Amino acid sequence: MNEIAIECRNLSKVFKAGFFPKPVEALKSLTFEVPAGKVTGFLGPNGSGKSTFLKVAAEFIAATEGTVTFFGGKSFSEVKKDIGFVPEKPMYPSSFTGRQILDFHAKLTRVDQIRIEEVVKLVGLENATSRAFRTYSKGMKQRLAIAQALLPDPKLLILDEPLSGLDPDGREVLIQVIQGYASRPGKTVILSSHLLEDLQRICNNLVVIESGCLLFSGDPSSVFKPNQFLVRYKLDQKTFEIKCSNTDLNSKLGELLSKDVQIHSIEPESKPISALYFELTKKNLKQNTEKRVKEVVM
Amino acid sequence: MRNTMLLSQFFLKDLIYRKIFFVALGLGLSFVILSLLLGPLSYNEEARLAINFSLAGSQIALIFLSVLVGADFIKLDIESQAIHSFLARPISRFQFFIGKFIAFAGCLFFLSLFMWFGFYLVSAIIGLETSLVSILPFWGVFLESLVLFSFAMMTSLFASSLMTVGASFALFLVGHFVEMLRQLEKSDDLMAKIFGGLITKVIPNLESLNWKAHLTYNEWASPMTYFKFSLYGMSWIFLLVAVGYLIFSKKDFS
Numbered sequence: 126m127n128e129i130a131i132e133c134r135n136l137s138k139v140f141k142a143g144f145f146p147k148p149v150e151a152l153k154s155l156t157f158e159v160p161a162g163k164v165t166g167f168l169g170p171n172g173s174g175k176s177t178f179l180k181v182a183a184e185f186i187a188a189t190e191g192t193v194t195f196f197g198g199k200s201f202s203e204v205k206k207d208i209g210f211v212p213e214k215p216m217y218p219s220s221f222t223g224r225q226i227l228d229f230h231a232k233l234t235r236v237d238q239i240r241i242e243e244v245v246k247l248v249g250l251e252n253a254t255s256r257a258f259r260t261y262s263k264g265m266k267q268r269l270a271i272a273q274a275l276l277p278d279p280k281l282l283i284l285d286e287p288l289s290g291l292d293p294d295g296r297e298v299l300i301q302v303i304q305g306y307a308s309r310p311g312k313t314v315i316l317s318s319h320l321l322e323d324l325q326r327i328c329n330n331l332v333v334i335e336s337g338c339l340l341f342s343g344d345p346s347s348v349f350k351p352n353q354f355l356v357r358y359k360l361d362q363k364t365f366e367i368k369c370s371n372t373d374l375n376s377k378l379g380e381l382l383s384k385d386v387q388i389h390s391i392e393p394e395s396k397p398i399s400a401l402y403f404e405l406t407k408k409n410l411k412q413n414t415e416k417r418v419k420e421v422v423m
Numbered sequence: 424m425r426n427t428m429l430l431s432q433f434f435l436k437d438l439i440y441r442k443i444f445f446v447a448l449g450l451g452l453s454f455v456i457l458s459l460l461l462g463p464l465s466y467n468e469e470a471r472l473a474i475n476f477s478l479a480g481s482q483i484a485l486i487f488l489s490v491l492v493g494a495d496f497i498k499l500d501i502e503s504q505a506i507h508s509f510l511a512r513p514i515s516r517f518q519f520f521i522g523k524f525i526a527f528a529g530c531l532f533f534l535s536l537f538m539w540f541g542f543y544l545v546s547a548i549i550g551l552e553t554s555l556v557s558i559l560p561f562w563g564v565f566l567e568s569l570v571l572f573s574f575a576m577m578t579s580l581f582a583s584s585l586m587t588v589g590a591s592f593a594l595f596l597v598g599h600f601v602e603m604l605r606q607l608e609k610s611d612d613l614m615a616k617i618f619g620g621l622i623t624k625v626i627p628n629l630e631s632l633n634w635k636a637h638l639t640y641n642e643w644a645s646p647m648t649y650f651k652f653s654l655y656g657m658s659w660i661f662l663l664v665a666v667g668y669l670i671f672s673k674k675d676f677s
Contacts, residue, residue, distance in 0.1 A: 212507035214503070
């Protein structure tokens with residue numbers, strides 16, 4: 126049986142602020158599981174509740190109802206030492222150098238200097254650790270945050286929007302670091318993002334949230350069966366490609382074989398995560414857009 | 424305990440790097456030096472005037488520092504989400520809160536000590552009679568500043584920085600008039616009686632930590648009196664820190 130890294134049961138969060146608070150339901154009875162040893166992407170538009178879920182999981186905010194448990198019923202506090210957390214906006218005292226920040230976190234997690242060197246090299250910050258944190262670019266801040274999260278070699282790495290606002294180079298570096306970590310046996314990664322292409326590259330498990338509701342949870346390929354095939358065939362020494370849907374695949378193949386062509390390959394054409402995402406959310410997006418347009422026009 | 428001490432060392436370094444430590448020290452020492460140098464300008468009361476002004480200067484520097492730092496010390500970490508990086512580590516909310524408090528208390532202690540040392544040195548240089556007992560008023564100022572810091576830190580968890588600073592300075596002012604307000608208890612008016620009784624119980628009597636006059640007039644109380652008042656100040660600090668932690672432990676850091 127596969128191990129479960131995170132088990133979320135009936136999780137709700139209602140925010141109330143101010144003197145006369147109007148309750149805002151950020152999470153609505155979320156129930157899902159995150160399998161261990163996989164890279165799970167939390168997908169959803171801005172304000173959908175991705176970060177709120179991660180903050181509730183990390184006990185930064187209290188759940189109104191429901192529970193989030195780790196590795197077989199343990200709370201976040203009980204497994205903190207096995208978890209690396211990279212917040213949405215990594216912030217450290219601005220006058221400290223990267224090295225001082227890592228030294229401090231190494232002492233907290235009882236990690237030696239060799240490990241610091243390893244993680245610094247891993248995230249490519251070798252030439253920047255002596256610089257003050259305030260001089261770091263956004264990408265460097267993210268890399269430093271990942272370095273500190275990786276210090277104790279955690280079983281689970283949680284990253285809250287690590288790729289947003291980064292330039293393509295910075296994103297590439299971070300994706301490689303995350304992929305490198307996730308490729309090791311027993312390591313689980315959870316990252317939230319609204320960047321579909323990046324999630325497509327990294328994730329093999331997906332949780333889609335919108336307006337605090339769970340739209341999808343699981344392996345995207347399992348529900349997203351290919352309904353389109355790419356057929357390659359040779360005719361007169363030239364290679365051709367045609368696309369056909371599930372329904373007309375047989376008739377198309379019969380047609381080609383009758384013309385005495387040589388079928389080279391038939392490949393299911395995988396659709397991007399974005400297709401699944403828009404399929405799941407299009408109704409809501411359409412409703413929201415119509416509502417906003419009406420509001421503006423009125 | 425180990426993590427709390429690591430945190431307090433880290434935050435103490437942060438305070439030093441933020442140069443707050445040096446600004447307050449510079450301000451306090453300039454007050455001390457200026458007051459001691461201004462003393463001779465007065466008629467007949469040079470020593471008293473110089474001592475009184477220099478102690479008041481140190482008190483103002485430390486109190487301003489305590490209130491202004493206290494109003495933002497934890498609040499900034501919450502607002503900037505820096506707190507997430509700490510609490511995701513094997514650190515409890517209690518360790519974080521106490522670590523921050525100890526860091527500032529340490530900073531304030533060293534500042535008070537340096538200011539007393541500066542006062543002692545300059546007094547000796549300009550020929551004022553003083554002894555090691557002169558450290559006592561500085562200890563009183565340290566305790567008073569820490570009471571105000573604890574109050575500001577607690578208030579900042581649910582109020583804006585401006586409100587926190589305002590409330591802390593109000594506490595400073597009212598805290599020095601608690602003895603006078605106590606007289607209301609003797610009033611015939613029921614409301615005034617209730618108000619007088621209440622205010623003396625919910626507001627720390629900061630005047631009991633004000634020992635400047637003891638040094639100025641060289642009239643010292645018994646060691647037991649200082650011990651009792653120190654204990655009184657510490658009890659208020661403990662109470663405010665405990666209430667502050669209760670609020671902090673229940674707070675959402677979104």
